[in-house]
Amino acid sequence: NAGVTQTPKFRILKIGQSMTLQCTQDMNHNYMYWYRQDPGMGLKLIYYSVGAGITDKGEVPNGYNVSRSTTEDFPLRLELAAPSQTSVYFCASSTGVHYGYTFGSGTRLTVV
Amino acid sequence: AQKVTQAQTEISVVEKEDVTLDCVYETRDTTYYLFWYKQPPSGELVFLIRRNSFDEQNEISGRYSWNFQKSTSSFNFTITASQVVDSAVYFCALSDPANGDKLSFGAGTTVTVRA
Numbered sequence: 348n349a350g351v352t353q354t355p356k357f358r359i360l361k362i363g364q365s366m367t368l369q370c371t372q373d374m375n376h377n378y379m380y381w382y383r384q385d386p387g388m389g390l391k392l393i394y395y396s397v398g399a400g401i402t403d404k405g406e407v408p409n410g411y412n413v414s415r416s417t418t419e420d421f422p423l424r425l426e427l428a429a430p431s432q433t434s435v436y437f438c439a440s441s442t443g444v445h446y447g448y449t450f451g452s453g454t455r456l457t458v459v
Numbered sequence: 460a461q462k463v464t465q466a467q468t469e470i471s472v473v474e475k476e477d478v479t480l481d482c483v484y485e486t487r488d489t490t491y492y493l494f495w496y497k498q499p500p501s502g503e504l505v506f507l508i509r510r511n512s513f514d515e516q517n518e519i520s521g522r523y524s525w526n527f528q529k530s531t532s533s534f535n536f537t538i539t540a541s542q543v544v545d546s547a548v549y550f551c552a553l554s555d556p557a558n559g560d561k562l563s564f565g566a567g568t569t570v571t572v573r574a
Binding site: 378380388389390392395397405435437439444445446447448449450452453455 | 492494496502503504505506509511550552554559560561562564565566567
């Protein structure tokens with residue numbers, strides 16, 4: 348049982364480049380989330396989705412886009428990467444928020 | 460407004476000492492859920508416990524115990540006889556209807572256990 352899988356695990360981007368962080372889950376969870384965690388800091392919600400075709404902004408959505416075409420996948424797109432987007436990105440899924448989240452192992456992104 | 464407050468930013472203890480992590484939450488709802496997650500130095504986020512608002516029974520799991528007190532809106536976490544492997548960042552989180560489909564996380568408490 349893979350749970351929540353994030354790829355890549357590490358990535359270095361140059362300023363202005365774009366990339367997509369992949370997140371897939373095999374638990375048939377309707378709810379999926381993207382968080383970022385800056386060094387030594389807590390979790391900030393970027394975007395979330397309560398089901399295929401439905402997405403909503405979190406507290407720090409600027410500079411990011413998401414899509415949810417299937418239940419399993421919730422990719423996060425960075426357009427025009429900036430040094431401020433250097434962070435660890437976590438994807439999470441849930442069968443319902445009252446049950447808590449299952450997190451992926453994270454993607455460490457550095458923008459130089 | 461901060462819904463989950465973890466006032467302790469960092470705690471450092473010597474191995475075998477007990478350590479208690481405070482978590483104070485804010486909600487107007489009568490039905491809500493509380494969580495603790497652990498983030499070891501390897502970086503992954505690991506679920507530790509879930510508790511609903513109707514269950515005030517304290518819970519013990521090995522060296523871990525949780526004290527839920529609705530009267531003080533607190534859900535504190537104690538590690539007994541700490542070990543170096545307990546070194547991690549610990550996050551408290553709240554799920555309540557006012558916050559919709561998202562958890563509210565505290566800022567985290569970094570626990571360092573020295574040998």
